[in-house]
Amino acid sequence: MSLLVLDTISKSYDGVRALNRVSLTVRAGTIKGLIGPNGAGKTTLFHLISGMESPSSGTISFRGVDITGKAPHEIAALGVGRTFQTIQTWGNMTVVENILAGMHTRIRGNFLSCGFWLPWIHKGEKGALQEAKRILEFLGLLGRWKWSASQLSFGQQKMLELGRALAMRPKLLLLDEPAAGLTPAEVKKLSEKVCQLRDQGITILVVEHHLGMVMDVADDIAVLHNGELIADDTPEAVKKNPRVIEAYLTIAGG
Amino acid sequence: MYTGGLWLISLILPDPHLPYRKELIKKRDFLYLGALLLLPLIFPNPHFYYVMVLAGIYAVLSVGLSLFLGYAGQISLGHAAFFGIGAYTTAILTTQYGVTSVGAFGMAAAAATAAAYLIGKPILKLKGYFLALATLGFGEIFLVMVREARGLTGGVSGIFGVPWFSAAGFTFDTSLKQYYLVWGVLIGLVLFAKNLVRSKMGRALLAVAASEDAAASVGINVARVKLGVFVISAAFAGLAGSLFAGVMSTASPDAFGLGLSVLIVMMVIIGGMGTLYGPIFAAIFLTWLMDVLGGYQEYSLPLFGVVFILLLIFFPDGVGTRLNARLIYLISYWGRKRRRERVDR
Amino acid sequence: MTPWVYIPQLLATGITMGAIYALVALGFVTIVRASQILNFAQGEFVMLGGVLTFFFITGAGFSYPVAALVAVISVVIIGFLLHLLVVYPLRKASALIVLMATLGASIVLSNTSALLFGTLPKTLPSFSGEQPLEIGGVLIAPQSLWVLGATFFLLLVLHLLARRTLLGKAMEASSTDPLGADLAGISRNLMVFFAFGVSAGMGSIAGVLVTPLFYTSYSAGTLLGLKGFIAAVLGGWGKNSGAILGGFALGIVESLSVAFIPAGYKDGVAFVILLLILYFRPKGILGSPFIDSRRW
Numbered sequence: 102m103s104l105l106v107l108d109t110i111s112k113s114y115d116g117v118r119a120l121n122r123v124s125l126t127v128r129a130g131t132i133k134g135l136i137g138p139n140g141a142g143k144t145t146l147f148h149l150i151s152g153m154e155s156p157s158s159g160t161i162s163f164r165g166v167d168i169t170g171k172a173p174h175e176i177a178a179l180g181v182g183r184t185f186q187t188i189q190t191w192g193n194m195t196v197v198e199n200i201l202a203g204m205h206t207r208i209r210g211n212f213l214s215c216g217f218w219l220p221w222i223h224k225g226e227k228g229a230l231q232e233a234k235r236i237l238e239f240l241g242l243l244g245r246w247k248w249s250a251s252q253l254s255f256g257q258q259k260m261l262e263l264g265r266a267l268a269m270r271p272k273l274l275l276l277d278e279p280a281a282g283l284t285p286a287e288v289k290k291l292s293e294k295v296c297q298l299r300d301q302g303i304t305i306l307v308v309e310h311h312l313g314m315v316m317d318v319a320d321d322i323a324v325l326h327n328g329e330l331i332a333d334d335t336p337e338a339v340k341k342n343p344r345v346i347e348a349y350l351t352i353a354g355g
Numbered sequence: 356m357y358t359g360g361l362w363l364i365s366l367i368l369p370d371p372h373l374p375y376r377k378e379l380i381k382k383r384d385f386l387y388l389g390a391l392l393l394l395p396l397i398f399p400n401p402h403f404y405y406v407m408v409l410a411g412i413y414a415v416l417s418v419g420l421s422l423f424l425g426y427a428g429q430i431s432l433g434h435a436a437f438f439g440i441g442a443y444t445t446a447i448l449t450t451q452y453g454v455t456s457v458g459a460f461g462m463a464a465a466a467a468t469a470a471a472y473l474i475g476k477p478i479l480k481l482k483g484y485f486l487a488l489a490t491l492g493f494g495e496i497f498l499v500m501v502r503e504a505r506g507l508t509g510g511v512s513g514i515f516g517v518p519w520f521s522a523a524g525f526t527f528d529t530s531l532k533q534y535y536l537v538w539g540v541l542i543g544l545v546l547f548a549k550n551l552v553r554s555k556m557g558r559a560l561l562a563v564a565a566s567e568d569a570a571a572s573v574g575i576n577v578a579r580v581k582l583g584v585f586v587i588s589a590a591f592a593g594l595a596g597s598l599f600a601g602v603m604s605t606a607s608p609d610a611f612g613l614g615l616s617v618l619i620v621m622m623v624i625i626g627g628m629g630t631l632y633g634p635i636f637a638a639i640f641l642t643w644l645m646d647v648l649g650g651y652q653e654y655s656l657p658l659f660g661v662v663f664i665l666l667l668i669f670f671p672d673g674v675g676t677r678l679n680a681r682l683i684y685l686i687s688y689w690g691r692k693r694r695r696e697r698v699d700r
Numbered sequence: 701m702t703p704w705v706y707i708p709q710l711l712a713t714g715i716t717m718g719a720i721y722a723l724v725a726l727g728f729v730t731i732v733r734a735s736q737i738l739n740f741a742q743g744e745f746v747m748l749g750g751v752l753t754f755f756f757i758t759g760a761g762f763s764y765p766v767a768a769l770v771a772v773i774s775v776v777i778i779g780f781l782l783h784l785l786v787v788y789p790l791r792k793a794s795a796l797i798v799l800m801a802t803l804g805a806s807i808v809l810s811n812t813s814a815l816l817f818g819t820l821p822k823t824l825p826s827f828s829g830e831q832p833l834e835i836g837g838v839l840i841a842p843q844s845l846w847v848l849g850a851t852f853f854l855l856l857v858l859h860l861l862a863r864r865t866l867l868g869k870a871m872e873a874s875s876t877d878p879l880g881a882d883l884a885g886i887s888r889n890l891m892v893f894f895a896f897g898v899s900a901g902m903g904s905i906a907g908v909l910v911t912p913l914f915y916t917s918y919s920a921g922t923l924l925g926l927k928g929f930i931a932a933v934l935g936g937w938g939k940n941s942g943a944i945l946g947g948f949a950l951g952i953v954e955s956l957s958v959a960f961i962p963a964g965y966k967d968g969v970a971f972v973i974l975l976l977i978l979y980f981r982p983k984g985i986l987g988s989p990f991i992d993s994r995r996w
Contacts, residue, residue: 151572152571153568153571172571172576173568173571173572174570174571174574174575174576174577177571177572177573177574178574182572182573183572185568185569185572189565189566189568189569190565190566190569191561191562191565191566191569192565193561193564193565193629194558194561194562194565198558198561201555201558202555202558202559202561202562202570202573202575203573204555204573205555205558205559205562205573205574205575206573206574206575208555210554210555210556211556211583212551212556212583212584212587215550215551215554215555215556215557216547216548216550216551216554216556216587217547217550218550218554222550222554225555226554226555229555262569265569265573266572266573268573269573269574
């Protein structure tokens with residue numbers, strides 16, 4: 102069943118066409134890769150799905166619900182998590198607090214009930230802490246749980262962002278170039294984790310330049326070029342697709 | 356012995372926010388509480404009490420603002436207006452409508468809260484220096500309105516004869532009594548703020564400060580969080596204003612201008628962004644500084660400005676956080692050295 | 701007695717003040733274009749222009765033109781010092797810190813002025829006499845014409861500076877595309893340095909021009925600076941044309957408002973305009989290169 106459906110999405114910025122009538126679907130419980138040369142519109146697509154921008158035309162639906170034009174926090178609350186291309190961990194908090202903050206929507210409480218520390222707040226905090234530690238253990242960061250997030254290495258911060266997105270118990274995970282800047286060993290570890298997440302039932306859409314990683318983990322791959330979808334198939338088929346090969350070999354004309 | 360002394364000093368300084376905030380009351384809090392209770396006995400003179408009362412009121416202001424500025428990272432240069440709203444509400448209600456101090460206290464908070472809600476909704480969409488200037492603009496408009504609405508607010512001269520703050524038959528008419536009143540209120544408010552900060556809302560504030568996009572991506576309604584913390588910080592300011600009116604017996608426009616707004620921001624920045632106690636210590640320090648320099652006003656203000664700029668250049672995280680971190684490092688260094696010496700023997 | 705009768709006279713006053721606001725606004729925009737910094741001390745440059753001229757005439761015995769010239773040069777030096785001592789050391793700090801630092805500088809400048817030159821308001825003689833001219837039934841002080849004339853002259857000079865001189869072109873390049881300019885060998889810090897000097901110069905000249913019409917004193921700078929900023933936002937934040945348009949617009953609206961609301965509220969008008977603009981159209985009338993409509 103289709104978890105995420107994009108229907109003829111177009112997006113223009115002041116006359117520049119970033120995306121042109123792109124339609125794709127992501128099936129539940131699969132990993133879909135989204136690749137394409139620089140400037141193809143991949144991150145724009147992510148911004149549209151996660152709500153940071155609205156499409157100029159077309160619709161996006163998630164689990165049957167139309168999410169076109171909804172605010173980012175509303176879409177997140179529906180079960181869509183994401184990581185960012187540039188690291189956006191919260192360096193002013195500790196590692197575990199980053200995860201806990203990710204669980205914001207799942208913990209009860211508003212300003213007043215928290216300020217007066219009403220009884221359910223305390224219970225909520227204790228339960229949350231346990232789950233946060235479990236997530237950190239899954240990612241191999243438990244030993245540094247009290248560190249300031251800014252003290253982590255680059256690769257560890259990427260893991261932390263992943264953990265923060267997982268803290269939401271998302272149904273769909275949007276990963277924006279998760280392998281960028283990682284060492285080969287870290288990329289391998291990341292691929293393992295991503296596959297484990299898929300096996301746990303989370304659907305994943307990955308934008309990635311690291312073609313090796315994408316070919317390894319993805320169940321199927323969509324290819325964008327100059328804002329248009331030029332292929333949407335299994336990794337093997339995409340590898341041999343002449344249009345894809347041409348897109349990657351030609352220098353993007355801008 | 357030496358290490359012990361350094362440890363004692365480190366207790367007095369505000370705590371950096373790095374370690375995981377789990378306890379509401381730490382051991383060092385008892386030390387602060389004890390000092391607070393004993394201070395009037397160590398310095399039994401009315402002038403000391405008076406300055407500490409003022410410091411306490413500013414501390415309430417700065418703790419409130421620290422939630423908005425220090426934790427959520429948003430700039431307000433108009434918080435003096437909420438202070439003024441609280442003071443004027445109390446002054447008008449007690450002098451013209453015979454409302455009790457406690458009732459006026461509550462109404463002051465309500466008035467400030469309402470104003471913050473109305474102003475906050477449109478204004479908080481702005482970022483950076485636009486928000487700073489919009490809040491400044493609001494502060495100035497408030498002053499203009501107060502000066503013009505002479506019938507209600509007494510215009511430029513203000514309202515006199517505000518009765519002393521009284522509760523449950525007990526009237527706080529001396530500086531000493533006011534000292535315990537103000538600092539008692541502060542302790543209560545600090546407990547509320549501490550709870551807020553160590554809960555999910557505290558994390559939400561910090562998240563919004565560090566990265567709004569990331570905060571939205573985990574479902575945090577950034578606009579609602581900003582409005583909520585703005586309103587709460589305004590409520591704190593309103594309560595501070597109510598205390599001010601009940602202690603100074605007057606409310607006049609001069610006290611609620613841009614200068615005060617800037618002063619409170621200074622207290623938060625110098626005390627340390629992301630801490631609650633830092634601004635309190637900064638409030639005490641700056642209030643005393645102003646008192647000491649009071650006679651030499653012409654020299655003091657420019658000097659203030661220069662010192663402020665220097666502090667910004669050398670301590671951008673606030674004096675408290677840097678000093679404390681350095682002390683912790685020093686202490687741990689000495690501890691390691693002593694241990695090594697002992698092993699060598 | 702309808703308020704409409706006063707309109708022409710108020711219009712004349714409004715245009716004069718508008719020119720001053722335009723100059724202050726340009727001062728803000730010049731620095732923001734070079735560095736994205738909001739210089740809270742901008743109003744103080746204007747104040748110091750008038751106050752220092754007064755000091756040089758009465759205290760040092762210079763003649764009027766010489767005093768004005770020395771004052772303007774002094775303020776330009778102060779502008780350079782502001783950059784070197786406050787802005788440059790904080791070049792890596794967060795925007796909030798820099799903002800607070802310029803605010804601190806504003807406090808230092810205004811209070812030092814009070815310290816050195818006293819708190820009494822000061823005035824200067826008009827350039828060409830006090831006798832108001834009558835033009836079309838409206839009384840106009842000759843000084844107003846000087847203000848307008850000098851404003852247009854300054855605008856012309858700025859325009860030529862930007863288009864015809866190498867320094868001007870470098871500053872334009874640096875503000876439009878900082879990275880590109882940097883790669884071409886134009887030092888960003890140096891451009892910001894000059895921007896502070898240019899802003900200080902413009903501000904102080906505005907101060908000398910306006911003091912004969914309205915008194916100046918140590919605290920006049922703050923309010924004027926705020927209004928200049930509001931004018932810049934009103935017209936289109938970050939654009940020179942926006943600063944000019946906004947300046948005149950604010951001056952006229954503010955002046956005309958006196959006909960319809962009690963005079964005490966006049967200063968509030970500018971702030972109400974600020975809130976309205978920020979809420980409904982933060983880009984300003986002519987639009988802004990800095991404000992990303994998506995995120996606003």
